[in-house]
Amino acid sequence: MNKTIKDILKERILILDGAMGTMIQRYNLKEKDFRGTQFVNSENDLKGNNDLLSITRPEIIKEIHAEYLKAGADIIETNTFSGTTIAQADYKLESAIYDINFQSAKIAKEAAKEFSTPEKPRFVAGAIGPTNRTASISPKVEDPSFRHVTFDDLRIAYKQQVEALLDGNVDLLLVETVFDTLNCKAALFAISEVFEEKEIEVPIMVSGTITDESGRTLSGQTAEAFLISVSHIPLLSIGFNCALGANLLQPHLEAIAQKTPFAISAHPNAGLPNAFGEYDETPEEMGEQIEEYLKKDLINIIGGCCGTSPEHIR
Helix, strand or coil: CCCCHHHHHHHCCEEECCCHHHHHHCCCCCHHHHHCCCCCCCCCCCCCCHHHHHHHCHHHHHHHHHHHHHCCCCEEECCCCCCCHHHHHHHCCHHHHHHHHHHHHHHHHHHHHHHCCCCCCCEEEEEECCCCCCCCCCCCCCCCCCCCCCHHHHHHHHHHHHHHHHHCCCCEEEEEEECCHHHHHHHHHHHHHHHHHHCCCCCEEEEECCCCCCCECCCCCEHHHHHHHHCCCCCCEEEEEEEEEHHHHHHHHHHHHCCCCCEEEEEEECCCECCCCCECCCHHHHHHHHHHHHHCCCCCEECCCCCCCHHHHC
């Protein structure tokens, strides 16, 4: 019998992959790589729109997935961090949403299948980013009631993304880098709608981000408050990613680890960025910090965020 991800989590810690953007930077891609033949007539500059590469340079995305799988990752994330109409509006590419998500899922699934064995099955997590809008906080100091986006805008955008990811056959969904819990709730609401309509369910991971050393999310919640506010959904895991390195993230994992029946996940950055916005923490340095997690029995799923590479995951 094939073991489910829930079965495996009862036996051992699972390894998530590392940063996609950090790996894409190594290729020194140009504007034409992002345009491909499909978006050659776009009026906007597209360089930096990494999600598009699943359509225009799929071989690069598959190669990156393969590197993480070779390094030992059990779970790889789809290249869909900005795969909503809200995030893609900056590039006027709302119409490409289905293709971005479906193709990203398809590429990741192909890579996962190639590396899967009965002893070590590999899983694909549909990555759902936070968007570049917040439903909780006004961007206008002079008008606290103003919002760039509504709950319903977010729900609709997330729903389109989730439908395409599931059509592409992802094994689970990862709502990650949550800086605003209301955005997250819109994503979870959309997921439950799609599950009902498609009559399928996959496990859900949720990962928040503690924005700085204040120990709170951007929308003002402590780690424990964040946990409580999303615990109405039966999640596979809850945890934190981005913003902080492994050592600074540890107290926030400690705050939730013993307070939930869900698995705990972490994918920290490779330390804090230097003056040039680059991450200097070596795999060895990060590994030593992660070892502290293990000594304290804090995590069930571990991976890397900004600045991490297959070397860190290995």
